[in-house]
Amino acid sequence: MIDPALLRAEPEVVRASLLARREDPAVVDRALAADQVRRDAIVHFETLRAEQNAHGKIVAAASKEDKAVLIAAAQDLAERVKIAEKVATEAGENFTRVAGGIGNIIIDGVPAGGEENFVTLREVGDVPAFDFEPRDHLELGEMLGAIDMLRGTKVSGSRFYFLSGIGARLEIALMSLALDRALEAGFTPLITPTLVNPAIMQGTGFLGAHSDEIYYLPADDLYLTGTSEVALAGFHADEILDLTNGPKRYAGWSTCYRREAGSYGKDTRGILRVHQFNKLEMFSYCAPAEAETEHDRLVAWQEEMMQLLGLSYRVIDVAAGDLGSSAARKFDIEAWIPTQGTYRELTSTSNCTTFQARRLNIRHRPDGGATETVATLNGTLATTRWLVAILETHQNANGSVAIPDALRPYLGGLAVAEPLS
RNA sequence: GGAGAAUUCGCCUAGUGGCCUAUGGCGCCAGCUUGGAAAGUUGGUUGGGUGCAAGCCCUCGGGGGUUCGAAUCCCCCAUUCUCCGCCA
Numbered sequence: 314m315i316d317p318a319l320l321r322a323e324p325e326v327v328r329a330s331l332l333a334r335r336e337d338p339a340v341v342d343r344a345l346a347a348d349q350v351r352r353d354a355i356v357h358f359e360t361l362r363a364e365q366n367a368h369g370k371i372v373a374a375a376s377k378e379d380k381a382v383l384i385a386a387a388q389d390l391a392e393r394v395k396i397a398e399k400v401a402t403e404a405g406e407n408f409t410r411v412a413g414g415i416g417n418i419i420i421d422g423v424p425a426g427g428e429e430n431f432v433t434l435r436e437v438g439d440v441p442a443f444d445f446e447p448r449d450h451l452e453l454g455e456m457l458g459a460i461d462m463l464r465g466t467k468v469s470g471s472r473f474y475f476l477s478g479i480g481a482r483l484e485i486a487l488m489s490l491a492l493d494r495a496l497e498a499g500f501t502p503l504i505t506p507t508l509v510n511p512a513i514m515q516g517t518g519f520l521g522a523h524s525d526e527i528y529y530l531p532a533d534d535l536y537l538t539g540t541s542e543v544a545l546a547g548f549h550a551d552e553i554l555d556l557t558n559g560p561k562r563y564a565g566w567s568t569c570y571r572r573e574a575g576s577y578g579k580d581t582r583g584i585l586r587v588h589q590f591n592k593l594e595m596f597s598y599c600a601p602a603e604a605e606t607e608h609d610r611l612v613a614w615q616e617e618m619m620q621l622l623g624l625s626y627r628v629i630d631v632a633a634g635d636l637g638s639s640a641a642r643k644f645d646i647e648a649w650i651p652t653q654g655t656y657r658e659l660t661s662t663s664n665c666t667t668f669q670a671r672r673l674n675i676r677h678r679p680d681g682g683a684t685e686t687v688a689t690l691n692g693t694l695a696t697t698r699w700l701v702a703i704l705e706t707h708q709n710a711n712g713s714v715a716i717p718d719a720l721r722p723y724l725g726g727l728a729v730a731e732p733l734s
Numbered sequence: 735g736g737a738g739a740a741u742u743c744g745c746c747u748a749g750u751g752g753c754c755u756a757u758g759g760c761g762c763c764a765g766c767u768u769g770g771a772a773a774g775u776u777g778g779u780u781g782g783g784u785g786c787a788a789g790c791c792c793u794c795g796g797g798g799g800u801u802c803g804a805a806u807c808c809c810c811c812a813u814u815c816u817c818c819g820c821c822a
Contacts, residue, residue: 355784359791366791369803373752380802387802405783553781676781684781 314671315415316686317408320344330418333425333633344412351404358397365394416638417668420605423633423642430632431645437616438625440649445710449652450701451583454480456712456732459704460584471581472573472588476697479730483700483716484591486723488566491593491618491695495564498614500595503565505544508535513547516673518639525574541565542691545596550673553684560599560607564694567592583701585657590697597690600679601667604688605642608664611692612644615660618694621719624702625649627656641666648702659699662692 320327324345328338368390372383424432454460459480465473476484492502514520514536519527528537538544545565554561569592580586595614599607612628619626631643640663647656667686670676676684707715712732716724 352784355791359784362792363790365802369752372802384802389802391802 314413315418333419334416335427335634340415347408347411351408354401354404358401361394361397365390417641417666419633420642424630426632427634431629434628434630436627440625441651441706447651447708450704453704453708453712453714457730458733474584474587482724484697486720487695487699488593489723490719492564495694500562500564503563505541505565505567507538507567509538509543510535513543517543517546518669519543521638526572528570528572537570539571540569541567541594542596546669546673546689549598549675552675554598554677554687556600556677560597563596565594565596584697585701592696593694595692595694598687601688604664604666607690611662611690615646615692619646622703623717624706639665639669650702651705659702660693665689
């Protein structure tokens with residue numbers, strides 16, 4: 314939800330943001346009109362209600378014989394109050410619906426346009442070169458006994474898999490490394506619920522245009538989360554936070570579930586795009602003024618992970634039209650995938666400014682004064698997909714894979730994963 | 735799954751239709767007192783909406799209802815606790 318005060322004071326800013334997203338700015342005028350209707354309705358209702366309250370005091374103080382007459386007069390008033398209240402409530406709901414359709418205000422500097430209009434901020438690390446024909450992650454995974462797709466599909470269907478042996482150990486090692494880095498940076502670890510109620514799903518903005526991406530359990534009216542961001546954002550819903558000691562940062566570990574409804578036939582080989590995976594997610598609540606600085610910090614922690622794992626990557630500034638409705642800016646880190654000859658997304662970090670927190674009613678009290686809606690940010694610190702880049706980047710001619718130094722302590726010092734004989 | 739009880743301001747708590755504009759305590763903040771503190775004492779201390787403003791409106795777990803008027807009466811829902819059942 315955008316800030317209604319901004320909508321009223323600077324509608325041109327909202328229009329410019331919509332244009333950058335390649336969306337229709339006409340919604341601004343509809344929202345302004347709905348806001349005016351809503352406020353008029355509130356004033357009308359509250360005037361009548363004040364009248365009713367005043368009358369109620371007279372009734373209470375009146376003598377027995379006067380009461381009957383006064384009550385008769387109040388009945389008509391009560392009826393009008395009831396109608397006015399209904400009108401005001403509906404006008405409020407209508408405004409929320411119209412204004413709720415407006416995406417977050419794009420931050421200055423975000424490239425305008427669609428998916429292809431991203432800007433590369435930097436490329437880091439040498440693209441790996443091989444003096445042999447590199448194998449893709451699934452072939453390597455099968456040689457190492459790390460990935461078992463056939464049995465995954467037997468048990469659960471397409472896009473399901475087993476991680477086995479060194480594959481399972483690598484994933485746990487990766488998550489452990491990420492968690493230790495997060496602890497070092499002052500994050501509070503959380504293992505989050507992966508089933509959430511509709512209010513939280515709605516509040517975090519995942520029930521919008523892409524709701525067919527989400528698993529839903531009708532018998533219990535619960536959603537399976539596609540990222541722990543949902544639970545992490547809901548964690549402090551309806552709270553007033555103390556941010557005097559800086560941002561509150563959480564590292565949420567969870568299994569993530571995605572239907573991948575819109576991607577039939579895309580990335581069907583291996584574990585690049587699957588229905589279920591694990592992720593360690595960073596989530597930060599901070600003062601709005603600090604959000605952009607915090608965003609840079611999240612990216613820096615992600616880049617540290619990339620470098621610890623010896624991956625070649627680039628950081629991109631995602632274009633406005635490719636942002637989710639909650640994000641004001643998004644940086645993706647994409648790692649080089651040798652057998653695809655291209656960069657693929659390994660992390661995503663969004664600055665949602667106050668958009669998400671306004672809907673979830675999360676505030677803080679700067680300088681002990683009036684409350685202010687906080688900013689929320691989120692970003693990936695490790696996921697199952699990273700195994701794809703790790704396996705392919707560090708492979709040898711015989712199908713063995715060198716373990717990055719940073720992961721070895723989590724694997725009993727193992728330096729090389731050898732193919733099964 | 736069944737039965738009972740509960741949910742009031744950061745915490746505890748009073749409150750069985752109008753004098754609730756919600757009591758009292760703890761904690762917290764400020765003043766007085768003090769060399770400084772403690773103690774004492776006085777005051778303040780939920781959040782939101784709307785209005786140029788004065789102000790007004792809402793907020794007693796959530797939603798609906800009864801009533802001129804609801805923290806209070808009725809219905810539905812959520813959560814917590816106790817007991818029983820079932821399962822591990």
